[in-house]
Amino acid sequence: xNLNYRLPENAEIAARGIINENEIxxxxxxxxxxxxxxxxxxxxxxxxxALFIDDGKIVVTMDIKxxxxxxxxGLVGNGILEAExxxxxxxxxxxxxKHVARYVFVARILNSLAKGEKPKVVSVEDENxxxxxxxxxxxxxxxxxxCSRKTAVIKRLFAITKPYWYMFVTVIVSFWLNxxxxxxxxxxxxxxxxxxxxxxxxxxxLILLIVGGIAGCSVLTxxxxxxxxxxxxxxxxxxxxxxxxxxxxxxxxxxLSYIDQKETGxxxxxxxxxxxxxxxxxxxxxxxxxNESVLLVGVFVILF
Numbered sequence: 001x002n003l004n005y006r007l008p009e010n011a012e013i014a015a016r017g018i019i020n021e022n023e024i025x026x027x028x029x030x031x032x033x034x035x036x037x038x039x040x041x042x043x044x045x046x047x048x049x050a051l052f053i054d055d056g057k058i059v060v061t062m063d064i065k066x067x068x069x070x071x072x073x074g075l076v077g078n079g080i081l082e083a084e085x086x087x088x089x090x091x092x093x094x095x096x097x098k099h100v101a102r103y104v105f106v107a108r109i110l111n112s113l114a115k116g117e118k119p120k121v122v123s124v125e126d127e128n129x130x131x132x133x134x135x136x137x138x139x140x141x142x143x144x145x146x147c148s149r150k151t152a153v154i155k156r157l158f159a160i161t162k163p164y165w166y167m168f169v170t171v172i173v174s175f176w177l178n179x180x181x182x183x184x185x186x187x188x189x190x191x192x193x194x195x196x197x198x199x200x201x202x203x204x205x206l207i208l209l210i211v212g213g214i215a216g217c218s219v220l221t222x223x224x225x226x227x228x229x230x231x232x233x234x235x236x237x238x239x240x241x242x243x244x245x246x247x248x249x250x251x252x253x254x255x256l257s258y259i260d261q262k263e264t265g266x267x268x269x270x271x272x273x274x275x276x277x278x279x280x281x282x283x284x285x286x287x288x289x290x291n292e293s294v295l296l297v298g299v300f301v302i303l304f
Contacts, residue, residue, distance in 0.1 A: 001101065001102055001105060001123070002102075002123055003026045003027075003028055003102065003105060003106070003109075003121065003123035004024075004025075004026055004027050004028075004123040005027050005028060005029060005042075006027070007027055007042060007044070007053075008040075008042075008056075010055075010056030011042050011053045011056055013056070014053055014056055014057055014058050015044055015051055015053060015058070017058075018049070018051060018058065018061060019044070019046055019049065019051065023046040023047070024044055024045070024046060025045050025046055025047065025109075025119070026043075026044075026045040026106070026109060026119075026123065027042060027043070027044050027045070028042070028043050028045075028099070028102055028103070028106055029041065029042055029043075029095075029099065030042070030043060030093045030094065030095040030099060030103075031095055031096050031098075031099065032078055032094040032095055032096055033054065033094065034091075034094065036078070036094070039054055039055060040054075040055055041053060041054040041055070041093070043081075043092075043093055043106065045064075045106070045109060045110070045113070047113060048063065048064060048065070048113075049061060049062065049063060049064060050062045050064050050092075050110065052092070052093060060092075062085075062092070064110055064113045064114050065113070065114050065116070066085065066086070067083035067084060067085045067090070067110070067114060068083065068084045068085075068111075068114055069083060069084040069111070070082070070083045070092075070106075070107045070110035070111050070114065071083075071107050072100065072103045072104050072106075072107050074100065077096070077097060078094060078095060078096050078097065079094070079095055079096075079097070079099070079100045079103060080092075080093070080094050080095075081093045081094075081095075081103050081106060081107060083110070105121050108121055109121050157278065157281070160239070160242065160243065160246075160278075161235075161239065163238075163242075164235045164238060164239065167231050167232075167234065167235040168235065170231055171228050171231055171232060171235075172290055172291075174224050174227065174228045174231075175228070175290060175291035175294060176291075176294055177220075177224055178221055178224050178225070178228075178291070179291060179294045179295040179298055180298070181217045181220055181221050181224075182221070182295065183295075183298045183299070183302060184213075184217055185214060185217045185218075187302075188210050188213050188214050188217070189214065191210055192207070192210045192211070192214075196210060232284075236279055239279055240275060240276070240279045243275035243278055243279060244271055244272075244275050247270055247271050247274070247275060248271060251267060251270070251271075
C-alpha cells in the first residue's frame, strides 16, 4: 500500500515553511472535510509532527507525542482518524472508503511515533489503483475503466473483425433491407385501411395487390433473417476461434512466475468468458446498434 505520495506543488510549498522535504516519513491523501464535503487534502507525517494540508494551506500542525491512542473509526461510507489529545477524543481527518485501509496503517504509524518507536510499516508504491484518477483497476488487470481510451478499444475490436468484413457488411445490408421492409409494411396497412376498405368501393385487384405486398414483406423479412442468422453463426464461430487463439498465444508468452500468481479459473475465464463477451458484442450488440439506428432514422424521415 502506498503511504508516501508525492505532494502536489501547492501543498509542498505550504509544508516547506515548517518542515524540510527530507523529514517526511509518510504522506497520504484525504478527500473529505469536516462536514463531509469533498476536498483535496494531505496528511504529512515526520518523526515529530503531523501536518494537515487542505487545498494548499496548512490547517493543523500537531505534535505527534502529545496525542495517544490513534485509531481509525469506520462510519457510514467514510472513516475518521481519531486520537486521545489532552484527555479528549479528537477527530483529526476524514476520508472516503477508498482510503480506509490506508488510514488503518497510518494509525499504527502514529501510535509507534507517539511511543518514540520507529514505525515498521513499509510503503509500497505498486498499488492496484490508477495513478491518474485513483480508481481501482479491473480485477486481474492493469486497466483503468475510466482513463482508458474508449476509441482505441473500439478500433482494436473492429480490427479483429477485419478478415470477416464482407460477412459483417452483408449482415448490415440485410439489416437495412429488413428496416426498409418494416417501414413499408405499415404504409401498406394504412393504404389498405384508408383507401381500399371503404364503403362503396370494390377493387378486388387492388386488395389482392396490397395483401400480397404485405405477405411478401413478411416472407422477405423471414428469409433475410434466416440468411443473416447463418452468416452470423459462421462469422461468430470463426471470430471466437481467433479470439481464443489470441488469448492462448498471449498466455503462452507469459512467464511461469506470472501464471503461478493467477488462479486456474481466472485464466480459464480469460480464454472462455472474456472472449465470449467480446464475440457477443461484435456479433450481436454492435450490429443491432447499427440496425436500430438505421430504423430510427427511417422512422424520423417518414414522420417528418
